Amino acid sequence: MVEWSPTTHRSRAGKTKTMSTGTLFDKVWDAHTVGTLPSGQTQLFIGLHLIHEVTSPQAFAMLRERNLTVLFPDRTVATVDHIVPTDNLARPLADSIAEDMMQALEQNCKENNITFYNVGSGNQGIVHVIAPEQGLTQPGMTIACGDSHTATHGAFGAIAFGIGTSQVRDVLASQTLALAKLKVRKIEVNGTLKPGVYAKDVILHIIRKLGVKGGVGYAYEFAGTTFEQMSMEERMTVCNMAIEGGARCGYVNPDQVTFDYLKGRDFAPKAAEWDKAVAWWNNIRSDADAVYDDVIVFDAATIAPTVTWGITPGQGIAVNESVPTPDEMPVDERAIAEEAYQYMDLQPGKPVQGTKVDVCFIGSCTNGRISDLREAAKFAQGRHVAAGIKAFVVPGSERVKKQAEAEGLHDIFVEAGFEWREPGCSMCLAMNPDKLQGRQLSASSSNRNFKGRQGSSSGRTLLMSPAMVVAAAVTGQVTDVRELI
Numbered sequence: 001m002v003e004w005s006p007t008t009h010r011s012r013a014g015k016t017k018t019m020s021t022g023t024l025f026d027k028v029w030d031a032h033t034v035g036t037l038p039s040g041q042t043q044l045f046i047g048l049h050l051i052h053e054v055t056s057p058q059a060f061a062m063l064r065e066r067n068l069t070v071l072f073p074d075r076t077v078a079t080v081d082h083i084v085p086t087d088n089l090a091r092p093l094a095d096s097i098a099e100d101m102m103q104a105l106e107q108n109c110k111e112n113n114i115t116f117y118n119v120g121s122g123n124q125g126i127v128h129v130i131a132p133e134q135g136l137t138q139p140g141m142t143i144a145c146g147d148s149h150t151a152t153h154g155a156f157g158a159i160a161f162g163i164g165t166s167q168v169r170d171v172l173a174s175q176t177l178a179l180a181k182l183k184v185r186k187i188e189v190n191g192t193l194k195p196g197v198y199a200k201d202v203i204l205h206i207i208r209k210l211g212v213k214g215g216v217g218y219a220y221e222f223a224g225t226t227f228e229q230m231s232m233e234e235r236m237t238v239c240n241m242a243i244e245g246g247a248r249c250g251y252v253n254p255d256q257v258t259f260d261y262l263k264g265r266d267f268a269p270k271a272a273e274w275d276k277a278v279a280w281w282n283n284i285r286s287d288a289d290a291v292y293d294d295v296i297v298f299d300a301a302t303i304a305p306t307v308t309w310g311i312t313p314g315q316g317i318a319v320n321e322s323v324p325t326p327d328e329m330p331v332d333e334r335a336i337a338e339e340a341y342q343y344m345d346l347q348p349g350k351p352v353q354g355t356k357v358d359v360c361f362i363g364s365c366t367n368g369r370i371s372d373l374r375e376a377a378k379f380a381q382g383r384h385v386a387a388g389i390k391a392f393v394v395p396g397s398e399r400v401k402k403q404a405e406a407e408g409l410h411d412i413f414v415e416a417g418f419e420w421r422e423p424g425c426s427m428c429l430a431m432n433p434d435k436l437q438g439r440q441l442s443a444s445s446s447n448r449n450f451k452g453r454q455g456s457s458s459g460r461t462l463l464m465s466p467a468m469v470v471a472a473a474v475t476g477q478v479t480d481v482r483e484l485i
Contacts, residue, residue, distance in 0.1 A: 021287055022286070022287060022290045022291065023184050023221060023286040023287075023290045023291075023292065024157055024221065024251060024253055024284050024285060024286045025159060025182070025184045025219045025221065025251065025286075026184070026290075027140075027284045028140055028141075028142065028157075028158070028159045028284060029042070029044070029159065029181060031140070032044050032045040032046075032047070032142045032159075033045075034176055037178055039178070040180070041178045041179055041180050042178070042179055042180070042181055043176050043177075043178055044142060044176060044177050044178075044179050045142065045175060045176055046075070046142050046143070046144045046171050046175055046176060046177055047075065047141040047142045047143065048075060048077070048131070048136060048137070048141055048142075048143045048144075049075055049076040049077070049143075049144050049145070049168075049171045049172070049175070050076075050077055050078075050079075050127045050128075050131055050136075050143065050144070050145035050147075050150070051076060051077070051078045051105075051114075051127075051145065051146060051168065052079055052080060052081050052082060052105070052127050052145075052146070052147065053080045053081075053082060053083055053101040053102055053104070053105040054082045054083065054101065054146070054147075054431065055146030055147065055164070055165050055168055056078070056104075056105060056108065056146060056165075056168055057101060057104040057105070057108070058165045058169075059146070059165050059166070059168035059169040059172055060104075060108040060112075060169075060172070062166070062169045063169060063172060063173060066173075068172075068173045069112070069173075070112040070113075070114065070172045070173070071172070071173060071174055071175050072175045073112050073113045073114050074115075075175060076112075076114045076115070076171075076172065077114070077115045077116075077117070077131065077136060078105060078109050078114050078115065078116040078117065079116070079117040079118075079123075079124050079125065079126075079127050079130055080102060080105060080118060080119060080124060081124075081125060081126045081127055081423075081424055081425045082424075082425045082429065082431045082432070083095070083097075083098040083101055083102070083431050083432050084098075084102075084119060084124075084422070084423075084424035084425070084432060085098075085422070085424070085432055085433050085434075086392075086394050086421035086422045086423070086424045086426050086432065086433075086434055087421060087422070087433065089119055089120075089422055094433075095432075098431075098432065106118065117130060119422075120398075121398070122398050122399070122402075123397070123398060123399065124397065124398050124423060125395070125396050125397020125398055125399065125400065125423040125424075126364070126365045126368060126396045126397060126423065126424070126425055127145060127147060127365070128145075128147070128149055128150065128152040128153065128236075128240065128365040129365060129368060129369060129396035129397045129400065130397050130399070131143075131153065132152075132153065132155075132156065132232070132236060133265070133369075133397060133399055133400070134265060134266045134267055135262050135265025135266050135267040135268035136266075136267050137153045137156050137158060137160075138156060138158065138262065138267075138268070138277075138281075139156050139157035139158060139254035139258060139281040139284060140157060140158065140254075140280065140281060140284045141153075141156075141158040141159070141160075142158070142159050142160075142161075143158050143159070143160035143161070144160070144161050144162075144163050144167070144168075144171050144177060145160075145161075145162060145163065146162070146163055146164065146165060146167070146168040147162050148162040148243050149162065149240050149241075149243060149365050149366070149447060150162040150163075150249075151239050151240060151241075151242040151243050151247070151248075151249045151250045152236050152239050152240040152365060153236075153239070154239040154242065154249050154250045154251030154252065155232060155235035155236040155238070155239040155251070155252050156232070156251075156252075156254060156258055156262075157251055157252065157253055157254035157258060157281065157284060157285070158251065159219070159249055159251065160239075160249055160251075161177070161179070161248060161249055162243060163177065182217060182218055182219045182248050182249070183217055183218050183219070183293035183294070184218065184219050184220075184221055184292050184293055184294075185215065185218045185219070185220055185221070185247075185292065185293060185294040185295070185296065186221045186223055186292040186294070186295045186296070187206060187220055187221065187222050187223065187224075187296050187298070188223050188224035188295065188296070188297040188298065189202060189206075189222070189224045189225075189226035189227060189297075189298045189299075189300055189303075190224040190225045190226055190297065190298070190299060190300060191225060191226055191299055191300030191301050192225075192226070192229065192300060192301075193226065193300050193303065194300075194301065194303075194304075195482065195485055196305050196467065196480070196481045196482035196485055197300075197303055197304060197305055198234070198237075198305075198375070198465040198466075198467065199230060199234035199235070199237040199238050199465075200237055200306075200366070200367060200445070200463075200464065200465035200466075201303055201304065201305055201306040201465055202226065202238060202300075202303055203237065203238045203240075203241045203242075203244075203245075204241075204306040204307075204308065204313065204316045204463065205298070205303045205306055205316070206245060206298065207241065207244055207245040207313050207314050207316065208306070208314055208315075208316040208317070209298070210245055210296070211245070211246070211314050212244060212245060212246055212312050212313060212314040213246045214245055214246055215242065215245045215246035215247030215248075216246040216247075217248075218246075218247050218248070218293070218294070219247060219248060219249045219250065219251065220242045220245070220247040220249070220250035220251070221250075221251055221252075221253070221286065221292070222235070222238055222239065222242075222250060222252050223252070223253065223286075224297070224298075225300075226300045227252055228255065228257075230257075231257065231261075231371060232257060232258060232261040233369045233370070233371040233372070234371070235252045235257075236369070237366055237367060237372075238250070238252075239251060239252065240365060240366045240447060241313065241366060241447050244313040244314075244447060244448065245313075245314070253285040253286055254281045254282070254284070254285060255285075258281070259278055259281070304318035304319065304320065305318065305319045305464070305465065305467075305468055305480060305481055305482065306318055306319065306464070306465075307319050307352055307462050307463065307464045307468065307478060308449045308461070308462055308463040308464075309323045309324075309340070309344065309346055309352050309462070310336070310337065310340030310344060310346075310449070311336070311339065311340045311343055311344065311449060311450060311451055312336065312340075312449065312450070313447070313448065313449060313463060315336075315337070315340055315449075316463070317352060319352065319353055319464075319468070319478065319479075319480045319481075320351075320353060320480060321351075321352065322348075322349055322350055322351050322352065323341075323346050323347060323348050323349065323350055323351075323352055324337070324348060325348040325349050326338065326348065343451060343460070344460050345439075345460070352462075352478055353477075353479065353480060354477050354478060354479075355441070355462070355477055355478040356441065356476060356477050357389065357441050357442065357443045357462070357472050357473075357476065357477060357478065358388075358389065358390065358436075358440040358441050358442065359389070359390045359391070359427075359436060359440050359441070359442040359443070360385070360389060360390070360391040360392075360418075360442070360443045360444075360469050360470075360472055360473035361391075361392060361394070361426065361427045361428075361434075361442055361443070361444045361445065361446065361454075361469065362376050362391075362392070362393045362394070362418075362445050362466045362469050362470070363392075363393065363394030363395070363396065363421075363425075363426050363427070363428065363445065363446070364394075364396070364425065364426070364428040364444075364445060364446035364447060365396065365425070365428070365447070366428075366445065366446055366447045367445035367446070367465065367466045368394060368395060368396030368397075368400065368423075368445075369396050369400060370400050370403050370404060372396075372445070372466045373393065373395065373400070373404050373409050373466070374407070374409065375466060375467055376393070376413075376466040376467060376469065376470050377412045377413060378467075379467050379470040379471060379474075379481065379484050380412055380413055380416040380418065380470050380473075380474070381412045381416070383416055383470075383474040383484075384416050384417045384474060385416060385417030385418060385473045385474060386473065386474060386475060386476030387476070388476070389417075389473055389476055390419075391417060391418045391419070391469075391473040392418055392419035392420075392421055392426075392434075393410075393413050393418050393419070393420055393421065394421040394422075394423065394424060394426040394427075394434075395421070395422075395423045396423060397423050398423050400423065401422070401423055416474070417473075418473070421434075427442070427444065427446070427454050427455065428444075428446035428447065428448070428454070429446075429448070429453060429454070429455075430453070430454050430455025430456075434455070435454065435455025435456060435459075436454045436455050436456040436459030436460075436461075437456055437459070438456055438458060438459070439456075439458050439459065439460065440456065440459050440460070441459075441460045441461075441462065442454055442459065442460065442461045442462065443462050443464060443468070443469045443472035443473070443478065444461050444462065444463055444464070444469065445463075445464065445465065445466045445469050446461075446463065447463070448461070448463075449462065449463050462478065464478075465481070467481045468481045470484075471483070471484050
């Protein structure tokens with residue numbers, strides 16, 4: 001399950017490759033290249049394959065149709081997250097389709113000897129939360145999962161791709177993917193973030209400035225002193241949303257912060273193997289003289305608590321700004337802005353602060369980790385959810401839930417009027433009972449604000465940090481969290 005080597009990598013073709021120079025992306029890509037296909041694409045070996053109940057049933061069915069087996073079951077790890085209820089976990093699940101998907105994953109994992117973290121195992125949770133917390137995610141790996149936000153794992157210096165169902169089949173059958181090599185854009189953010197400004201604000205700011213299509217064809221390397229100061233969980237938040245900026249993946253070079261996070265975890269190298277691993281992980285960092293296809297620099301001091309106002313993650317503004325007017329935007333963005341005004345019922349030129357909300361959600365693979373809950377609890381303590389507001393907290397995994405309860409965080413949330421739920425994807429995409437109703441407006445710590453994203457075809461979503469969600473919950477409206485500090 002763990003794939004690393006101190007100086008070389010041996011591909012399935014049997015050729016030993018010396019570590020290349022350049023960016024981390026180049027080094028990891030070259031080390032995992034099996035060959036070049038007639039199409040010009042690279043056949044890339046995948047070190048870790050993560051699967052869940054939504055995109056895997058069809059892939060396993062395709063294997064059976066072709067009389068194929070899973071080539072390396074020890075490199076695949078499964079969990080359930082998307083369709084799992086966060087209130088009542090009694091089996092069979094009330095939703096018969098969800099129950100069928102659960103049973104399919106259970107059976108497919110059993111038949112193919114795949115490690116499966118089911119509900120109640122102590123290790124179940126959102127796939128992009130459980131792999132890092134167990135040390136499955138490591139620097140220098142190639143990682144794939146049938147989920148858009150697989151870029152999360154790039155926080156460790158891995159190259160991680162979200163893939164479709166047919167590609168899930170390909171990885172199960174061959175442990176490889178056919179991919180075109182990406183360009184690399186270095187995004188530097190330098191300086192110290194101001195109080196009330198978080199990793200979520202950093203990535204929303206980047207996407208706002210570069211656009212939701214700005215990263216198409218690129219891998220994003222996040223660098224600079226701001227990222228160096230971030231914890232691993234903060235880096236995961238940033239990399240998680242690289243896909244929302246159009247990038248195929250995003251990563252941070254591994255450093256001492258990475259190593260300190262990994263050491264002692266379930267699947268991390270042990271004893272002498274640890275020292276060898278760290279030496280190799282340091283070697284895959286981008287070289288000081290690496291050449292990038294593009295470099296963009298931001299100043300952390302200019303980033304404020306950020307909230308989306310529209311229907312794409314790129315339609316975001318500082319909480320103390322007004323919804324932009326059409327004449328403030330590039331011509332090619334005005335049509336979707338008009339669509340957003342109508343859908344969101346927000347007026348151009350009007351402040352976003354003070355917008356009334358109905359539902360407040362803390363969770364998701366972006367912001368459902370223990371550090372997110374700790375920070376949110378700081379603002380919930382001693383306050384109470386405003387009348388008429390539905391507010392709930394969904395831990396990212398069973399381990400996160402256990403840790404939060406050991407620290408008493410759940411008591412803080414419950415006393416403040418939040419519901420404390422079981423782990424799962426919950427209202428991030430609402431493939432479970434956690435859904436918006438009608439035209440409800442949600443303050444959400446998740447990653448997408450598309451039309452209908454949170455379960456109602458007319459429901460509306462404002463993306464923000466967990467701390468900002470708490471501020472909205474206790475005031476009943478979009479509020480600058482800095483006012484609560």
